[in-house]
Amino acid sequence: MATIFKERSWWQFTLTRVTIALVLGILLGKYIPIPQWLLLLSLSASTAVWIVTDQFSTLAYFNKRWIGGLSILVVFTGVGIGVYQLATKTIIQIKARVILQESPIKKPNSYQATAAMGETLLLIYFHPTTNIYSLNAGTTIQLHKKPLPIANTSNPGGFNFKEYAASQKIHHQIYLTPTDFTIIQSSKSPASLLSKSKQYVLSVLEKNIRIPRERSVAEALLIGYKKNLDKELMNAYSNTGVIHIIAISGLHLGMIYALLRWLFKPMNRFKKLHWLKRALILLIIWGFTMLTGAGASVLRAAVMFSFLLLSEQQNRPNYIINTLSASAFCLLLYRPLFLWDIGFQLSYAAVIGIVLFAKPIEKWLYIKNKILRHCWQLCSVTFAAQLLTLPLLLYYFNSFPNLFLFTNFIAVPISGFILYLLIGLLVIAPISFIAKPVGAITEWLIVQLNNFIQNSASLPFALTEFIQVSLAQTICLYVxxxxxxxxIAQKNNRAFWLGCSGIILFVAIRSMSLIQLKQQQKLIVYHAPKYTSIDILEGLGHRYIGDHQLEQNTLLKNNYLSPTRTIYRAGNPLLQTRVYLRAPFVIGPNKKVLLVHPRLSFPILNMVPEIDLIILAGGVQIPFAEIAKRYPQAKLIFDSSNPLWKIQLWKKEADRLHLRHHSVPEQGAFEYNL
Known part of the structure; x- marks a missing residue:
């Protein structure tokens, strides 16, 4: 690492400093409300100082040039604040007439599409009986019912769909039956080139790769089309640390860039054609980027390769840190909300890790054998990328794939070969007698890759779960x-003590959290659609009471239960708790909870002196009037196994009797200290 910047230090690159200032401005714009008049005043003042110091900098006796540099950073900090305010300044209007932005996509129980509604988007779910063939991108429809705001119904620590939707400018949703809307104007515009290209790719894969599961992996690997991916297979890829293979990233674009450089290599002989070669490479790279949906990580790679080709065209030296900073600067100017995009963060962390640490790690071992040396180079790149992405992975996903080095060593080369085969398949698709065997070979390779990943994921030590890392701890890990x-690189003792202080503070925060959570005793009613799902959290463990189908289904468990158990550090299953369970009651030190479920007998209320909480599950009817009379302070909880229409009736009855209530499907999970 000491020799990486021997020519210039990272802070000497202007774009690096300017990008840091832009990032700081975006963060200030999000967390500190800054009036526009103050922003304009500071921008004007700092710009004036910049111009004045620039004029004086030509004078030999002027030694305050740092003022000009500081004013530039202040200007771009203000620009960051401004672009964030512009990106988040949206007028939310509810309109009856909306324009579909895409053709409806098949979901398990509906068809889903987004539609333009003023300056925002509307999320639409169409009933399965809807004639979707008359609904295409550009179709204008008249709504006969009012859209509803998107509510946050997530579980503690779970995915916040409301926040995610808002970042996509989606604030309302609606469920439409065929009678709930009218088509005002059908779309007559022809399908776009990108749409036609995507359909061509999908049709070629469908024709030449017969097994649906393997075809879905090919679709994801080639163009990032994930709508047909098997969720259990995706979970296996995630648990082994190779999810980036089927989530289009800079890795795929890098492989395609290397392929294009090789294909256009003959043009190097003709100096006058160099510009054409670079233009064609740029065109193909950006076409592929648009085809895959232009995710943050792919955009990062596309912008970086664009700067690389432009610097080659102008015969200018290319510094990777400068190029990386320039790409981040452009993307954040275009969409400042990328700063909170997980793909954006992981992509830049991985590239910075590779730039800083890949070569030093590679030098740890000197290997004479050429094949083994290349293998070690691949391992060093993987390890370097993981080094700076590790804190983010722990923070966002609360788990660590223990086999990441082994699985990446095998899966990345195979996936690269499969990608090249798929590209070749698209080219030779019209020649069926050649395309068929190529498709068969590709399918066989994907089968072997999937089997390898699933077998690796099934190992008992493949994944470490329930790792709870806060934002403060994440920062400590980076420090x-x-x-x-x-x-290690510079033998700087201050840096050593800084690193030690980071890990000491990390351990201190964890210790304080453990001490606090060891005293917890709480009941959580989860939002798990169509299921009764309740956890009793006691200390650092949990005792589950509810539908065992959910607990035994890995995907459902990871989606609904694990995030909450992780943030409360309660991953250990408990057979016995101090909280007393005697059906249909849960009796804590200070509270008594009644569970109402079809499989539990309902108690004789005049024999129960006190009830603090009543959980209704499975649509069982209860005597509201008697409960209001005997337990006026009790709170009613309607869990997610109840039909929504019945919950609405119960809420009206509870309001009439002045009983407090909480609807889990509408308000999210319910937490209660016992």
Missing amino acids: CIVGCAVW
């Missing part, structure tokens, strides 16, 4: 990594 890296 530790950077401090230790600088100490």
